[in-house]
Amino acid sequence: MLGFIGKRLIAMVLTLWAVSFVAFAIIQLPPGDYLTTYIATLAANGDRVDPATIEALRRQYGFGESYFVQYWKWISGIVLRGDFGQSFEWKAPVTTLIWGRLGNSILVEGLAVIVMWLVALPIGIYAAVRKYSLGDYLATIGGFIGLAIPNFFFALILMYLSFIWFGETIGGLFSPGMENARWSPARVWDFLSHAWAPILVLSLAGTAELIRILRANLLDELKKPYVTTARAKGLSEFRTIMKYPVRVALNPLVSTIGWLLPALVSSSVIVSVVLNLPTAGPLLLRSLTSQDMFLAGAIIMLLGMLTVIGTLISDLLLAWIDPRIRYGSK
Amino acid sequence: MAVETMTDIPVAAPTTRARRESQTALMWRRFKRHKLALVSLWIVALFYLVAILAEFLAPHDPGAYSARYTYAPPQGLQLFSTDENGGWRFFPHVNGYSTEVDRQAMRRIFVVDPEIEIPVQFFAPSDPYLLAGFIPMSVKLMGVSEARAPFYILGADRLGRDLLSRLIHGTRISLSIGLAGVTLSLFFGIIIGGFAGYYGGWFDSAVMRVIEFIRSMPTIPLWLGLAAAMPKDWTALQTYFAITIILSLIGWTELARVVRGRFLSLRTEDFVTAAQLDGASDWRIITRHMVPSFMSHIIAAATLAIPGMILAETALSFLGLGLQAPIVSWGTLLQDAQNIRTLASAPWLLAPGVCVVIIILSMNFFGDGLRDAADPHGR
Numbered sequence: 088m089l090g091f092i093g094k095r096l097i098a099m100v101l102t103l104w105a106v107s108f109v110a111f112a113i114i115q116l117p118p119g120d121y122l123t124t125y126i127a128t129l130a131a132n133g134d135r136v137d138p139a140t141i142e143a144l145r146r147q148y149g150f151g152e153s154y155f156v157q158y159w160k161w162i163s164g165i166v167l168r169g170d171f172g173q174s175f176e177w178k179a180p181v182t183t184l185i186w187g188r189l190g191n192s193i194l195v196e197g198l199a200v201i202v203m204w205l206v207a208l209p210i211g212i213y214a215a216v217r218k219y220s221l222g223d224y225l226a227t228i229g230g231f232i233g234l235a236i237p238n239f240f241f242a243l244i245l246m247y248l249s250f251i252w253f254g255e256t257i258g259g260l261f262s263p264g265m266e267n268a269r270w271s272p273a274r275v276w277d278f279l280s281h282a283w284a285p286i287l288v289l290s291l292a293g294t295a296e297l298i299r300i301l302r303a304n305l306l307d308e309l310k311k312p313y314v315t316t317a318r319a320k321g322l323s324e325f326r327t328i329m330k331y332p333v334r335v336a337l338n339p340l341v342s343t344i345g346w347l348l349p350a351l352v353s354s355s356v357i358v359s360v361v362l363n364l365p366t367a368g369p370l371l372l373r374s375l376t377s378q379d380m381f382l383a384g385a386i387i388m389l390l391g392m393l394t395v396i397g398t399l400i401s402d403l404l405l406a407w408i409d410p411r412i413r414y415g416s417k
Numbered sequence: 418m419a420v421e422t423m424t425d426i427p428v429a430a431p432t433t434r435a436r437r438e439s440q441t442a443l444m445w446r447r448f449k450r451h452k453l454a455l456v457s458l459w460i461v462a463l464f465y466l467v468a469i470l471a472e473f474l475a476p477h478d479p480g481a482y483s484a485r486y487t488y489a490p491p492q493g494l495q496l497f498s499t500d501e502n503g504g505w506r507f508f509p510h511v512n513g514y515s516t517e518v519d520r521q522a523m524r525r526i527f528v529v530d531p532e533i534e535i536p537v538q539f540f541a542p543s544d545p546y547l548l549a550g551f552i553p554m555s556v557k558l559m560g561v562s563e564a565r566a567p568f569y570i571l572g573a574d575r576l577g578r579d580l581l582s583r584l585i586h587g588t589r590i591s592l593s594i595g596l597a598g599v600t601l602s603l604f605f606g607i608i609i610g611g612f613a614g615y616y617g618g619w620f621d622s623a624v625m626r627v628i629e630f631i632r633s634m635p636t637i638p639l640w641l642g643l644a645a646a647m648p649k650d651w652t653a654l655q656t657y658f659a660i661t662i663i664l665s666l667i668g669w670t671e672l673a674r675v676v677r678g679r680f681l682s683l684r685t686e687d688f689v690t691a692a693q694l695d696g697a698s699d700w701r702i703i704t705r706h707m708v709p710s711f712m713s714h715i716i717a718a719a720t721l722a723i724p725g726m727i728l729a730e731t732a733l734s735f736l737g738l739g740l741q742a743p744i745v746s747w748g749t750l751l752q753d754a755q756n757i758r759t760l761a762s763a764p765w766l767l768a769p770g771v772c773v774v775i776i777i778l779s780m781n782f783f784g785d786g787l788r789d790a791a792d793p794h795g796r
Contacts, residue, residue, distance in 0.1 A: 116646035375645035
């Protein structure tokens with residue numbers, strides 16, 4: 088097990104390195120660099136450009152030097168000092184802008200994953216055990232529709248319906264007074280009364296996919312002789328199903344987190360923009376449209392890291408519940 | 418039968434062909450059994466037909482605006498008219514508008530007025546235009562004879578532009594960008610996946626690592642980052658191709674994986690070994706022996722990749738970093754529907770989203786059916 092974890096950790100570090108490379112490439116893509124943009128905005132505002140500051144910035148980020156040097160200065164700042172650079176639009180260090188929003192992202196996405204599992208498990212098991220029943224057909228149809236509706240379109244429809252039916256606009260994660268309050272039962276309640284909409288939207292596609300996979304896995308397992316044996320030995324139907332086939336069918340499901348998570352992080356960006364959530368998504372969009380590249384690069388990098396770490400956790404979880412992976416091939 | 422084909426292969430082939438079914442015919446027979454896939458095929462074909470005939474089907478120019486009819490609600494199209502005696506007659510028409518003043522919001526709103534009937538003419542003469550860019554025409558599917566009468570079957574947007582016409586032209590862009598993106602992805606996927614699968618070794622493992630890495634990244638932030646780097650002064654055509662390239666930068670991975678898997682499993686087949694022993698070149702083995710045997714799979718995989726492309730373009734354009742304003746696509750159309758106040762007063766602006774859902778559902782069913790039909794081991 089330790090060897091397995093070690094191997095996975097090394098793979099993760101390499102992946103993170105690749106993520107940082109991609110993020111840096113995106114920072115470098117737009118024409119001009121941070122400094123020229125910075126000077127241009129200062130000049131546009133009529134501010135005096137202080138040559139000493141410019142020179143200090145130039146040295147700090149290595150502008151004008153080779154990409155390799157610039158990358159090294161950028162990544163060493165992140166790794167050694169936790170410094171993601173400056174946001175010229177907000178005139179503040181990137182780190183002060185993103186942590187709170189990233190926390191909200193993780194919170195909403197984490198809750199969406201939990202909801203997906205809680206909903207998909209019973210429905211998937213039911214659909215497999217009662218194959219071709221009305222419930223199974225409903226789950227299948229619902230699954231297809233859930234996969235076909237683009238999440239931002241679903242968010243728009245939800246917004247429209249809640250406005251027409253309840254006269255309320257859904258959006259945000261907190262009421263105006265609650266944004267910066269400390270966590271308390273009142274704030275949790277306020278959060279839940281706002282967060283149900285994004286969580287519903289985000290979990291829809293994933294739930295549909297999980298139901299489909301769980302149903303297929305379980306159908307394969309239910310045909311196997313050990314299930315017949317368990318029945319012949321007089322185990323109750325509930326116990327027969329829950330104790331053996333469901334547990335086996337869950338294994339491949341855990342590994343799906345690996346690709347469920349990128350999709351979730353991805354869709355949360357666009358859903359957050361539609362529903363106006365204080366998460367990393369809208370900040371990313373804004374920083375990209377205003378070419379605030381250090382901020383954008385940091386967000387892309389952190390979202391990538393989030394996904395990689397989530398995948399690692401799901402891999403370890405899978406190794407924990409499935410000995411074949413722990414001790415298996417090499 | 419088997420002996421006959423074994424003994425005289427090249428000469429007798431034309432005479433026995435009548436009794437044998439080609440690979441395509443077999444696939445088509447299997448595919449037809451899949452009713453949902455068959456219906457989906459027709460829907461997809463219909464959508465592409467709309468995309469091709471956009472200029473003929475759209476009653477208005479997609480950019481033509483009219484300040485008089487901002488946010489005019491959908492008129493619908495009535496084919497029959499009733500008279501006082503309750504009799505019916507065939508009289509295609511749309512109803513006109515009467516204006517009311519919304520006292521609360523203090524603004525003019527339009528109400529469809531059943532009293533006013535504006536006759537609609539099929540194959541109505543119009544200004545000359547080029548169908549699909551090269552066929553000169555001067556007739557449209559529908560039109561109203563009175564030049565200044567409002568004609569908004571699906572309603573109008575903020576600038577009084579006809580939503581139906583914009584939707585039809587948007588269909589052309591959105592569907593073609595899906596097709597172009599998949600074609601480009603297929604090109605990269607076959608070359609890279611083919612090399613990796615056929616030669617294996619270090620190149621194969623390197624490609625697989627890269628694919629795994631790209632697929633473990635959240636796509637929308639990446640796409641946004643790439644799209645944001647497009648210069649703002651690019652022309653419509655340049656952005657169109659740039660977006661296609663950006664989409665296929667990630668899209669090729671899935672197809673490359675499929676191609677590689679097929680190559681790996683076929684590499685050890687007897688007929689490939691036989692061709693190698695006959696001294697055929699690698700190129701000939703790949704193009705004449707291997708590719709034909711899994712082409713149907715690749716086509717099915719490519720079909721299943723199109724919805725993802727369409728969705729991605731819609732999402733990017735919706736967020737304002739994809740195609741830009743003068744180009745009409747489903748994504749840029751949905752951009753108008755982002756605001757809840759707009760949405761509440763003009764819910765018909767959500768129509769492009771309905772199109773997205775329909776095309777994605779039918780493409781998925783169609784692709785699934787194609788995949789099942791292409792599987793020689795299927796029932």
